[in-house]
Amino acid sequence: MADASLPDAASPVRHPDGYYWIAPDGHNEFGPFATAAEALADMNAGGDETPEPGETLQEAEQELGLADWVDADTGELAEATGMRLEDH
Structure with missing residues (x-):
């Protein structure tokens, strides 16, 4: 009650x-x-942060400008400007 x-x-x-x-x-x-x-x-x-019905996590991340993949070496979101080159 x-x-x-x-x-x-x-x-x-x-x-x-x-x-x-x-x-x-x-x-x-x-x-x-x-x-x-x-x-x-x-x-x-x-x-504005409320997801739209049917919106996927990937679509929400794209709206926020997050990278599509995680850097395997660092475990962080990959840089959006291009590939990371390692110094030798």
Whole structure:
């Protein structure tokens, strides 16, 4: 049974300085917003870091400009500018 004293996660919470929305984990509040509608809109907007439905890890890495492969010698992402030549 849900605790009736706690706010509904889908409902904004009113504080003296404005409205806030609560993260699904119940630990973080985001705001203040001037109206409850603005708080709800922000909560439902999602961030730029949210993956698009069906987006693969490779597509997300390409959007961030990460290299396609890991350097076997160093274990780090390969340089995007070209091949690494070793000094002899």
